[in-house]
Amino acid sequence: MNRSKYYTKELPDGYQPAKTVDVGEKRFAILMNLAATLLTAVVGVGGFFLKFAGDPGSAIPDLSNVWLFEGWLFAILVSLIVYLVLHELTHGIVYKILTGEKLTFGLKLSCAFCGVPDVYVTRKTALLALLAPFTVFSVAFLVPFFLLSGSLSFSFLVLFSLHFGGCAGDLYDTFLLLFRLKGNLLMRDTGPRQTFYIRSGD
Numbered sequence: 001m002n003r004s005k006y007y008t009k010e011l012p013d014g015y016q017p018a019k020t021v022d023v024g025e026k027r028f029a030i031l032m033n034l035a036a037t038l039l040t041a042v043v044g045v046g047g048f049f050l051k052f053a054g055d056p057g058s059a060i061p062d063l064s065n066v067w068l069f070e071g072w073l074f075a076i077l078v079s080l081i082v083y084l085v086l087h088e089l090t091h092g093i094v095y096k097i098l099t100g101e102k103l104t105f106g107l108k109l110s111c112a113f114c115g116v117p118d119v120y121v122t123r124k125t126a127l128l129a130l131l132a133p134f135t136v137f138s139v140a141f142l143v144p145f146f147l148l149s150g151s152l153s154f155s156f157l158v159l160f161s162l163h164f165g166g167c168a169g170d171l172y173d174t175f176l177l178l179f180r181l182k183g184n185l186l187m188r189d190t191g192p193r194q195t196f197y198i199r200s201g202d
């Protein structure tokens with residue numbers, strides 16, 4: 001398979017770094033987590049009104065005894081950990097299919113990440129890898145949110161909201177790729193840091 005439209009191993013002549021996004025930088029990590037919290041709150045409240053405006057009480061999980069509530073919290077927590085792993089794996093699967101190159105995975109206090117550090121990927125590859133988990137898990141959480149009812153539906157709203165907020169970094173990179181960075185572009189993704197290169201003269 002000819003992968004040249006997906007990535008290149010060497011940075012071709014004329015490409016200059018135009019923008020770096022790095023969650024290893026404290027200021028950016030704080031801003032990104034603030035954006036994530038805000039997105040989670042807006043999506044969560046919006047979804048709640050959309051589905052439960054008529055009967056808010058039906059959303060609330062059974063709180064009649066403390067074990068039921070703690071069991072619910074525990075189930076949400078386990079689901080989030082599984083989700084986090086699957087989210088990063090989904091980035092990785094797309095990078096692996098399109099490049100075949102070595103991946104890197106990791107976890108920082110501010111985020112989990114997956115990158116393909118030894119190559120420069122094209123705009124198309126970057127967008128596919130960035131948007132894959134956002135798309136897959138939006139569908140995976142929204143379908144049961146709309147189909148189910150009561151506290152089960154509410155639980156999927158909680159997961160969808162946290163997922164949506166958790167994609168803040170992916171969505172920011174996507175925004176840059178679609179609307180800010182014009183011309184011939186390559187991206188190097190080490191996981192926590194994305195560097196965007198633009199061919200000068202374009």
Ligand SMILES: [Zn+2]
Pocket residue numbers: 087088091133167170
């Ligand atoms: Zn991601």
